[in-house]
Amino acid sequence: MGALPHITPVDRTDLPPAFPPGFRWGAATAAYQVEGAVREGGRGPSIWDTFSRTPGKVTGGDTGDVATDHYHRFREDVALMRELGLTSYRFSISWPRVQPTGRGPALEQGLDFYRRLTDELLAAGIEPVATLYHWDLPQELEDLGGWPARSTAERFGEYAQLVAQALGDRVALWGTLNEPWCSAFLGYGSGVHAPGRTDPAAALRAAHHLNLAHGRGVAALRASLPSTALVTISLNLHQIRPLTDSEADREAARRIDAVGNRIFTGPLLHGGYPDDLRADTAHLVDWERLVRPGDAAAIGAPIDLLGLNYYTPALVSASAPAAARPAHGLGDHSPWPGAERVFFHQPPGRATAMGWAIDPSGLYDLLTETARANPGLPLLITENGAAFEDVPTPSGEVHDPERIAYLHGHLAAVHRAMADGADVRGYFLWSLLDNFEWSYGYGKRFGAVYVDYATQCRIPKASAAWYAGTARSNALQPPVSN
Numbered sequence: 001m002g003a004l005p006h007i008t009p010v011d012r013t014d015l016p017p018a019f020p021p022g023f024r025w026g027a028a029t030a031a032y033q034v035e036g037a038v039r040e041g042g043r044g045p046s047i048w049d050t051f052s053r054t055p056g057k058v059t060g061g062d063t064g065d066v067a068t069d070h071y072h073r074f075r076e077d078v079a080l081m082r083e084l085g086l087t088s089y090r091f092s093i094s095w096p097r098v099q100p101t102g103r104g105p106a107l108e109q110g111l112d113f114y115r116r117l118t119d120e121l122l123a124a125g126i127e128p129v130a131t132l133y134h135w136d137l138p139q140e141l142e143d144l145g146g147w148p149a150r151s152t153a154e155r156f157g158e159y160a161q162l163v164a165q166a167l168g169d170r171v172a173l174w175g176t177l178n179e180p181w182c183s184a185f186l187g188y189g190s191g192v193h194a195p196g197r198t199d200p201a202a203a204l205r206a207a208h209h210l211n212l213a214h215g216r217g218v219a220a221l222r223a224s225l226p227s228t229a230l231v232t233i234s235l236n237l238h239q240i241r242p243l244t245d246s247e248a249d250r251e252a253a254r255r256i257d258a259v260g261n262r263i264f265t266g267p268l269l270h271g272g273y274p275d276d277l278r279a280d281t282a283h284l285v286d287w288e289r290l291v292r293p294g295d296a297a298a299i300g301a302p303i304d305l306l307g308l309n310y311y312t313p314a315l316v317s318a319s320a321p322a323a324a325r326p327a328h329g330l331g332d333h334s335p336w337p338g339a340e341r342v343f344f345h346q347p348p349g350r351a352t353a354m355g356w357a358i359d360p361s362g363l364y365d366l367l368t369e370t371a372r373a374n375p376g377l378p379l380l381i382t383e384n385g386a387a388f389e390d391v392p393t394p395s396g397e398v399h400d401p402e403r404i405a406y407l408h409g410h411l412a413a414v415h416r417a418m419a420d421g422a423d424v425r426g427y428f429l430w431s432l433l434d435n436f437e438w439s440y441g442y443g444k445r446f447g448a449v450y451v452d453y454a455t456q457c458r459i460p461k462a463s464a465a466w467y468a469g470t471a472r473s474n475a476l477q478p479p480v481s482n
C-alpha cells in the first residue's frame with residue numbers, strides 16, 4: 001500500500017461567518033415613506049398627509065406626496081432588489097389605499113397595486129413580506145377618535161381580513177403592526193409623529209388598542225390564510241441600560257422598560273400587562289376599565305415569529321447630570337407616561353446622522369435576552385440600518401463606508417447571538433431606498449440605494465454592493481467596499 005496523499009487541512013478561521021441555509025436577506029420600506037401618489041387610485045388621506053401638511057411639523061415642510069415614487073417605479077425597484085440578491089422584501093400596505101375612509105368595502109384599485117407589486121416580486125424570486133400597518137391611519141378614523149378609541153382596533157381587524165383575502169394566495173409572511181410604541185407614544189404622547197396629540201392618557205389607551213388591533217389582525221389573518229402562512233409583529237424594543245448600578249438608575253431603567261417594552265411584550269407574549277406598568281400609570285388610566293374581558297386572549301394569540309427593529313441602545317438615569325435629556329427629549333411633551341422624570345444620555349462613541357449611538361452589542365443583547373425570555377419563538381430582524389450624510393461623487397457614485405461598517409458590525413452581532421442560541425430567521429436592512437424620514441423629512445438618508453429626489457434616479461451605494469455580496473454568499477463579507 002502506497003503512502004497516503006498529504007491533505008492540507010482547511011483553515012476554517014479564514015472563511016467568512018456563514019448563516020444557515022434559508023436565512024432571509026431582505027430590505028424594508030413603508031408605504032407613506034416611499035410610495036408617493038397620495039391622490040391616485042382613489043386613496044384617501046391618512047394622518048401623515050394631514051400632519052406633514054401642517055406647518056412646522058416636518059423639517060422643510062416635506063410631505064410624502066411624491067416620496068420615492070415607488071407607486072410608479074416599483075418594477076425598477078424590484079429589478080434593483082434582484083440585482084442586490086435580496087431573498088425578501090418587507091413593504092407595508094397603505095390602509096387608506098385599500099379603505100379610503102378606514103371602513104367599508106375594499107377599493108379594488110388599491111389592492112391591485114399590491115397585487116402587481118407582489119406578482120413582480122414573485123416573478124423575480126423575491127419573497128413578499130407584507131406589514132398591514134406602518135403608521136398611515138386613515139384620517140377619517142382619527143377624526144372618530146384614532147387609536148385612543150377602541151373602535152379603531154375593530155376597524156383594523158376588518159381591514160386585515162380584506163387584505164388577507166385579496167393577497168393571501170401570494171403573501172406567505174405577514175406583519176400586523178410596525179413599532180406600535182411609535183404610533184402610541186410619538187403620535188399621542190410627545191406629538192412629534194402624526195396625529196400630533198400630546199395627551200399621556202390617550203397614548204396609553206392607544207397602546208392598548210394597538211395591541212388589541214394586533215390581536216384582531218392575527219385572528220383575521222388566521223381565518224383567511226392557509227395554515228402555512230406565518231404571522232409576526234415588529235416591535236422596536238428599547239435596549240435600555242442604566243447609567244450606573246445605583247438603585248435609582250436601575251429604577252429609571254425599569255420604568256422605561258415597562259412603558260417602552262413590556263407594555264407590548266406583556267400582553268402579546270406573557271399573558272397581560274405587568275403590575276409595575278399598571279402602578280406607574282394608574283394616575284392616567286383605569287386599566288380595569290380599559291382592558292375588557294377577552295382582550296388578553298385576543299392579544300395573546302400565538303404568533304409564528306417576533307419581529308425586532310433595532311437601531312441604538314438607550315442610556316438612562318434618575319437624575320440629571322449636565323448633558324442629559326429629560327424623557328421629554330423628543331419634543332416638549334413626554335413620550336414616556338409614568339417615567340417622565342427619567343433622563344436620557346448620549347452613549348459614548350460614534351453616532352449616525354440621526355445622532356444615534358452606534359452599538360452592535362445592543363443588538364446582540366436584545367436578541368439573546370429576547371430569545372431567553374421566549375423559548376421556542378423564532379426571531380426576525382425586521383429593521384436595522386443607519387442614516388449618514390451620503391453625497392454622490394461627480395462621477396455619480398455614493399461611497400458610504402460608515403454604513404458598511406455599521407451593517408457589518410450589526411450582522412456580526414446577529415451571527416454571534418445565533419451562535420449563542422438565538423433563533424434568528426432573517427435580517428431586513430432599513431431601508432432599501434432613501435425615503436421620507438417622518439418628521440425629519442428627506443434630510444436623513446437610510447437607503448442602501450441613494451435617491452436623487454429631483455430626478456428620482458436611483459444610485460446603489462457602495463453598501464448595497466457590499467450587502468449583495470453578503471446576501472448572495474449567505475456569509476458575512478469583510479467590511480470593505482468593492
Ligand code: IFM
Nearest residue numbers: 030033179309383430437
Ligand atoms: O424610518 C423609520 C421606520 O419607518 C420605522 N423604524 C425606524 C426607521 C428609522 O427612523
